[in-house]
Amino acid sequence: MRFSVLTLFPELIETVARTSITGRAIKNGRIELETIQIRDFAVNAYGQVDDSLYGGGTGMLLRPEPVYQAWLAATGQAGLSEVTHHPEKTRTIFLSPKGRVLNQTIVEELAACPHVILICGHYEGIDQRVLDTVVDEDLSIGDYVLTGGEIAATVLIDAISRLVPGVLPDQSAHEQESHSLGRLEHPQYTRPATWMGQNVPEILLSGHQAKIDRFQYLASLKDTLVKRPDLFNQLQLSAAEYQELIEFTCQDQNPLV
Numbered sequence: 001m002r003f004s005v006l007t008l009f010p011e012l013i014e015t016v017a018r019t020s021i022t023g024r025a026i027k028n029g030r031i032e033l034e035t036i037q038i039r040d041f042a043v044n045a046y047g048q049v050d051d052s053l054y055g056g057g058t059g060m061l062l063r064p065e066p067v068y069q070a071w072l073a074a075t076g077q078a079g080l081s082e083v084t085h086h087p088e089k090t091r092t093i094f095l096s097p098k099g100r101v102l103n104q105t106i107v108e109e110l111a112a113c114p115h116v117i118l119i120c121g122h123y124e125g126i127d128q129r130v131l132d133t134v135v136d137e138d139l140s141i142g143d144y145v146l147t148g149g150e151i152a153a154t155v156l157i158d159a160i161s162r163l164v165p166g167v168l169p170d171q172s173a174h175e176q177e178s179h180s181l182g183r184l185e186h187p188q189y190t191r192p193a194t195w196m197g198q199n200v201p202e203i204l205l206s207g208h209q210a211k212i213d214r215f216q217y218l219a220s221l222k223d224t225l226v227k228r229p230d231l232f233n234q235l236q237l238s239a240a241e242y243q244e245l246i247e248f249t250c251q252d253q254n255p256l257v
């Protein structure tokens with residue numbers, strides 16, 4: 001799995017991605033990261049990469065030429081006379097507040113792609129013509145506006161990397177986690193068994209794995225219902241499971257609210 005990030009601030013990407021679990025994954029070759037400095041492809045000797053807006057408006061926009069040259073470098077097509085704008089096995093993503101809002105399903109789709117190119121805008125963004133030429137999809141990390149696409153790119157790199165085989169020590173770990181099965185993960189506990197008068201649910205200390213699994217499944221459904229009713233409404237539960245959930249939430253130890 002390879003990530004190429006086109007950015008004016010490679011240090012932002014490098015600092016975050018080369019830390020902790022993703023950092024280890026880069027070191028041991030599970031994932032590959034290259035950052036491409038858009039300014040290396042500036043339109044003049046002053047390092048210019050942006051310009052004022054046609055049609056008026058405040059702020060500066062990244063010009064198409066440097067972004068295009070950086071993208072050609074990322075796809076290994078710099079200097080070629082014939083260029084493929086949507087190369088096979090490569091997906092070009094523009095991080096943008098206008099894009100489809102990122103979720104675990106999109107992350108899973110991208111994890112299956114061998115080469116992901118992430119284009120980070122800055123200032124007012126990027127000239128539309130180069131985006132129309134090379135981008136496969138715009139992705140947003142939420143309905144708010146950041147100053148640049150770098151933080152969004154690191155979010156994507158992190159979320160995708162943990163699905164790449166060998167990146168997490170226990171590959172099945174992410175299958176249990178929130179959003180993987182359309183619901184939230186059950187609450188988790190560690191030692192001590194009693195803390196500030198609060199006990200860990202007794203069943204977790206019983207050693208009875210089948211009962212623990214059922215408890216955790218119901219606790220996961222309850223958490224989803226309380227914290228993300230929108231997700232809960234999409235779950236296809238049987239009548240028996242609804243009944244079991246109602247009984248579970250009525251138990252003293254697990255009140256619904």
Ligand SMILES: C[S@@+](CC[C@H](N)C(=O)[O-])C[C@H]1O[C@@H](n2cnc3c(N)ncnc32)[C@H](O)[C@@H]1O
Nearest residue numbers: 095096097121124125140141145146148149152
């Ligand atoms: C200040 S923003 C530009 C916003 C743009 N003028 C607009 O109104 O749609 C600069 C850059 O930050 C990145 N960005 C901002 N918000 C984002 C978000 N929610 N998700 C992903 N990238 C974002 C994009 O790369 C964008 O080009």
